[in-house]
Amino acid sequence: xxxxxxxxxxxxxxxxxxxxxxxxxxxxxxxxxxxxxxxxxxxxxxxxxxxxxxxxxxxxxxxxxxxxxxxxxxxxxxxxxxxxxxxxxxxxxxxxxxxxxxxxxxxxxxxxxxxxxxxxxxxxxxxxxxxxxxxxxxxxxxxxxxxxxxxxxxxxxxxxxxxxxxxxxxxxxxxxxxxxxxxxxxxxxxxxxxxxxxxxxxxxxxxxxxxxxxxxxxxxxxxxxxxxxxxxxxxxxxxxxxxxxxxxxxxxxxxxxxxxxxxxxxxxxxxxxxxxxxxxxxxxxxxxxxxxxxxxxxxxxxxxxxxxxxxxxxxxxxxxxxxxxxxxxxxx
Amino acid sequence: xxxxxxxxxxxxxxxxxxxxxxxxxxxxxxxxxxxxxxxxxxxxxxxxxxxxxxxxxxxxxxxxxxxxxxxxxxxxxxxxxxxxxxxxxxxxxxxxxxxxxxxxxxxxxxxxxxxxxxxxxxxxxxxxxxxxxxxxxxxxxxxxxxxxxxxxxxxxxxxxxxxxxxxxxxxxxxxxxxxxxxxxxxxxxxxxxxxxxxxxxxxxxxxxxxxxxxxxxxxxxxxxxxxxxxxxxxxxxxxxxxxxxxxxxxxxxxxxxxxxxxxxxxxxxxxxxxxxxxxxxxxxxxxxxx
Numbered sequence: 044x045x046x047x048x049x050x051x052x053x054x055x056x057x058x059x060x061x062x063x064x065x066x067x068x069x070x071x072x073x074x075x076x077x078x079x080x081x082x083x084x085x086x087x088x089x090x091x092x093x094x095x096x097x098x099x100x101x102x103x104x105x106x107x108x109x110x111x112x113x114x115x116x117x118x119x120x121x122x123x124x125x126x127x128x129x130x131x132x133x134x135x136x137x138x139x140x141x142x143x144x145x146x147x148x149x150x151x152x153x154x155x156x157x158x159x160x161x162x163x164x165x166x167x168x169x170x171x172x173x174x175x176x177x178x179x180x181x182x183x184x185x186x187x188x189x190x191x192x193x194x195x196x197x198x199x200x201x202x203x204x205x206x207x208x209x210x211x212x213x214x215x216x217x218x219x220x221x222x223x224x225x226x227x228x229x230x231x232x233x234x235x236x237x238x239x240x241x242x243x244x245x246x247x248x249x250x251x252x253x254x255x256x257x258x259x260x261x262x263x264x265x266x267x268x269x270x271x272x273x274x275x276x277x278x279x280x281x282x283x284x285x286x287x288x289x290x291x292x293x294x295x296x297x298x299x300x301x302x303x304x305x306x307x308x309x310x311x312x313x314x315x316x317x318x319x320x321x322x323x324x325x326x327x328x329x330x331x332x333x334x335x336x337x338x339x340x341x342x343x344x345x346x347x348x349x350x351x352x353x354x355x356x357x358x359x360x361x362x363x364x365x366x367x368x369x370x371x372x373x374x375x
Numbered sequence: 376x377x378x379x380x381x382x383x384x385x386x387x388x389x390x391x392x393x394x395x396x397x398x399x400x401x402x403x404x405x406x407x408x409x410x411x412x413x414x415x416x417x418x419x420x421x422x423x424x425x426x427x428x429x430x431x432x433x434x435x436x437x438x439x440x441x442x443x444x445x446x447x448x449x450x451x452x453x454x455x456x457x458x459x460x461x462x463x464x465x466x467x468x469x470x471x472x473x474x475x476x477x478x479x480x481x482x483x484x485x486x487x488x489x490x491x492x493x494x495x496x497x498x499x500x501x502x503x504x505x506x507x508x509x510x511x512x513x514x515x516x517x518x519x520x521x522x523x524x525x526x527x528x529x530x531x532x533x534x535x536x537x538x539x540x541x542x543x544x545x546x547x548x549x550x551x552x553x554x555x556x557x558x559x560x561x562x563x564x565x566x567x568x569x570x571x572x573x574x575x576x577x578x579x580x581x582x583x584x585x586x587x588x589x590x591x592x593x594x595x596x597x598x599x600x601x602x603x604x605x606x607x608x609x610x611x612x613x614x615x616x617x618x619x620x621x622x623x624x625x626x627x628x629x630x631x632x633x634x635x636x637x638x639x640x641x642x643x644x645x646x647x648x649x650x651x652x653x654x655x656x657x658x659x660x661x662x663x664x665x
Contacts (some may be wrong), residue, residue, distance in 0.1 A: 097479075101467070105467070107466070107467055107470055107540070109412075109470075109474070118542040154646050154650045156651070157649065157650050157653070158649055158650075159466075160466035160467075160470075161409065161410040161460070161466060161470065162410075162649050162653075164410070164412070164470045165410055165599055165603075165645060165649075166642075166645055166646050166649060167413065168596075168599075169599070169600075169638075169641060169642040169645045169646070170642055172592065172593070172596055172638050172641075172642070173638040173639045175640070176635065176636060176637070176638045176639060177636065177639055179627060179635070180635055180636060181633075181635060200472075297592070301474060301477075301478065304474060308471055336485070336486050337485060337490060338481070338482035338483075338484075338485030338486045338588075339403075339482070339486070341478045341482035342478065342479055342483070342486065343476070343482055344475075344478050344483030345474075345475040345476065345478030345479035345481075345482060346475070347475075348471050348472065348474060348475030348478065349457065349472050349475040349476070349479075351471075352461065352468050352471055352472050352475070353460065353461075354463075356468070372568055374551075
């Protein structure tokens with residue numbers, strides 16, 4: 044052991060410096076780019092939260108869900124209806140979306156207890172396909188706005204500030220709101236997974252029978268996982284509705300569910316920071332690939348899903364971890 | 376009363392299409408114990424191929440035959456190249472690869488044949504001898520074709536040695552290997568057959584719902600519901616389940632909830648079957664050892 048205390052403190056110093064620079068960078072970012080880019084970065088954060096929710100269920104708990112677009116849609120509509128019909132302030136819709144989607148997810152979790160593997164994937168696939176049709180249903184048009192959806196207005200920033208010659212616009216303000224909410228959700232998830240509950244969830248994923256034998260209450264934990272996952276993705280949906288200022292049934296098709304799954308797989312299953320990679324991926328790849336052809340993003344995603352399963356089963360984060368551990372192995 | 380009969384027969388006509396998709400799904404499930412989420416997109420791509428051939432001047436039945444053959448080969452190749460390496464991988468990996476295939480086939484349909492809606496010719500003229508007031512020519516014709524396909528498959532599995540080998544490989548791969556059956560190739564064959572059946576179903580459904588890359592989305596869901604309702608291990612049950620789903624869809628749509636929530640009906644059917652009677656109406660109870 045070569046002077047462990049000094050190395051430790053030095054190492055911690057570097058880590059703190061890294062985090063500090065990252066924080067400063069994140070805070071200054073919206074003022075360094077155009078308004079539209081700030082909007083895109085907010086969407087990256089929104090998707091990161093949604094992917095985090097899906098990762099909690101599929102990566103950490105092993106329950107395959109092809110239907111998280113449904114929870115995203117419920118969260119978005121809860122926020123839109125509260126803001127538009129009941130004039131609730133935008134920040135209050137987020138806890139409401141969390142609660143509603145937790146209840147919805149918990150309810151969905153009950154039949155899911157009897158389903159495993161393919162059947163759960165199938166049932167959630169069906170849920171994702173059915174949701175846009177449900178949202179367009181004529182009898183609830185008064186509340187949901189039917190096919191045309193609900194148009195919202197972007198909240199104005201509560202104070203005026205200028206940095207780098209740029210004003211604090213609504214888009215930039217929403218970026219900071221998204222950043223705060225994302226930070227909160229990531230912290231919540233990290234805390235949840237660090238303790239008893241996290242270990243129970245992973246045990247249920249790896250060997251449900253052994254977990255039951257060890258005293259983990261399987262139905263409660265599996266439903267809880269569904270509920271928490273739905274709640275987190277629901278908050279993402281609500282935030283997305285606020286950032287985009289528009290909700291319509293056709294924004295929440297099966298494509299959204301599949302894209303969230305792509306985000307989880309590419310970013311890294313069972314990886315919390317991977318959610319951010321996945322989100323950057325699904326936000327920017329369609330923009331770049333659309334130039335080639337309308338179907339190019341789908342083809343790229345398909346090829347990547349298959350490629351990741353062969354080459355990078357733990358996604359980008361897994362790959363990075365492998366590279367990092369090999370480098371460290373050589374240096375020491 | 377007339378209206379009820381009309382709804383039922385229309386339901387049966389649709390149901391036979393759902394039944395053939397269900398049959399393709401059950402065939403892959405029986406062979407590999409995986410649910411093929413990409414079935415619908417593969418069928419759509421095959422239908423586009425047939426459309427392309429007909430645009431190039433081929434006659435309907437020539438294009439039909441060629442498409443079925445190419446789909447069979449395509450299904451076999453997909454199993455050999457993409458799916459064999461992950462045969463023993465966990466369920467999640469397989470599901471993700473299936474979704475990847477879904478995306479790729481959907482994108483291929485869109486990229487090679489563009490996204491405009493196309494009309495697809497029906498081989499059955501409107502005044503054919505088998506048309507009637509209750510069964511328009513195309514519905515009756517497609518029902519006939521699909522029943523013929525069913526019959527051929529049944530005969531294949533029952534009376535040929537390759538069919539017997541496939542059944543053996545699906546039921547007990549280890550023993551089948553010991554007897555000398557190349558189980559891996561049987562899986563590929565199963566995929567090829569399923570792709571071919573899917574192609575026929577796609578070509579039968581395209582004249583009715585028009586050809587576009589997302590044609591099979593809802594139909595796939597009904598195929599799933601039918602396969603589950605009939606028992607996912609039972610091919611005949613799957614077809615019966617598909618017909619049942621078709622009739623239920625029409626009756627519920629006409630008399631109970633209106634035509635707008637059809638996919639929700641499918642969802643309720645799927646979740647209901649999986650929770651209340653997971654082995655389906657005609658399936659056998661499978662007990663899993665811990």
